Amino acid sequence: MKRLPMLAATALVIGLANGNARADELVQVAPHRATPPAQRGETTPPLLGFLTRPYGPGRFPAVVLLHWCSGFGAHDTTAAATLKSWGFVALALDSLGDANMCQGGGGSMAEVVDAYAALRFLAARDFVASDRIAVMGYSMGGLATLAAVDRSPLAEGQPARFRAAIAYYPPCQFITGDLTAPALILIGEHDDWSSPDACRKLLTHENDIGITRGPGTGATIDLIVYPDATHAFDSDLPPHRYLGHFMRYDPAATQDAATKVHAFLRDKIGDLPEMP
Numbered sequence: 001m002k003r004l005p006m007l008a009a010t011a012l013v014i015g016l017a018n019g020n021a022r023a024d025e026l027v028q029v030a031p032h033r034a035t036p037p038a039q040r041g042e043t044t045p046p047l048l049g050f051l052t053r054p055y056g057p058g059r060f061p062a063v064v065l066l067h068w069c070s071g072f073g074a075h076d077t078t079a080a081a082t083l084k085s086w087g088f089v090a091l092a093l094d095s096l097g098d099a100n101m102c103q104g105g106g107g108s109m110a111e112v113v114d115a116y117a118a119l120r121f122l123a124a125r126d127f128v129a130s131d132r133i134a135v136m137g138y139s140m141g142g143l144a145t146l147a148a149v150d151r152s153p154l155a156e157g158q159p160a161r162f163r164a165a166i167a168y169y170p171p172c173q174f175i176t177g178d179l180t181a182p183a184l185i186l187i188g189e190h191d192d193w194s195s196p197d198a199c200r201k202l203l204t205h206e207n208d209i210g211i212t213r214g215p216g217t218g219a220t221i222d223l224i225v226y227p228d229a230t231h232a233f234d235s236d237l238p239p240h241r242y243l244g245h246f247m248r249y250d251p252a253a254t255q256d257a258a259t260k261v262h263a264f265l266r267d268k269i270g271d272l273p274e275m276p
Contacts, residue, residue: 027051050077051089056273059130061088071096093114109147137168147174150180161181166183171195183221188231192230200225226253234253
């Protein structure tokens with residue numbers, strides 16, 4: 001599998017750079033990942049993730065990171081490093097292995113299943129505050145993030161719950177908005193891949209999938225719409241089109257989003273460890 005060696009190399013390089021492989025490491029989250037094998041008869045590889053945590057004792061709050069449709073990469077390790085600097089354990093999943101789901105779609109449900117595998121994995125670690133775990137994702141991973149806390153048989157059947165959810169530019173048109181945990185959604189007004197209007201509907205107890213919910217139903221949703229931003233506004237690349245969708249880095253929106261994400265996490269799961 002092409003992406004697995006890359007993930008392992010990324011973990012090794014970052015671990016060596018920090019001089020502490022225990023704090024930054026490649027981990028096996030589950031024996032198998034949710035994505036089906038690429039070819040008939042192929043063995044499904046394990047679900048791997050990049051785990052990083054702050055130095056020092058205590059049980060830290062934690063965040064599960066879900067990547068966008070092109071798969072795991074530097075965007076995810078950068079997010080994990082930022083979370084670590086804020087005082088959170090971060091587990092960035094490689095849900096797709098070497099698959100790219102941007103054209104065919106269908107990867108979001110796999111990421112939801114993997115998110116709960118990661119929740120169980122983190123809750124069992126002695127350095128994690130098991131009742132203070134959030135989930136955060138980007139684009140396809142943003143949809144999976146919201147789906148993981150959307151009231152559904154899949155979420156309802158889980159023995160543990162995420163305490164908060166953060167979704168960057170998610171396709172809100174596939175979500176009921178009846179959430180089991182408070183959510184923060186960050187999206188650009190000029191996003192031509194995910195619809196900001198669909199996200200706005202969630203605030204008025206509407207949605208695009210025909211499921212009615214009454215006022216006061218579900219956890220709170222905070223929506224931030226950046227007036228000049230596009231899809232993937234936090235990706236530090238030159239302006240370009242990808243599969244017909246326009247993307248442009250917006251440093252002001254990126255910085256503001258980071259500030260709001262940090263504040264949201266501090267409010268919902270705290271950023272100080274529980275001392276033994």
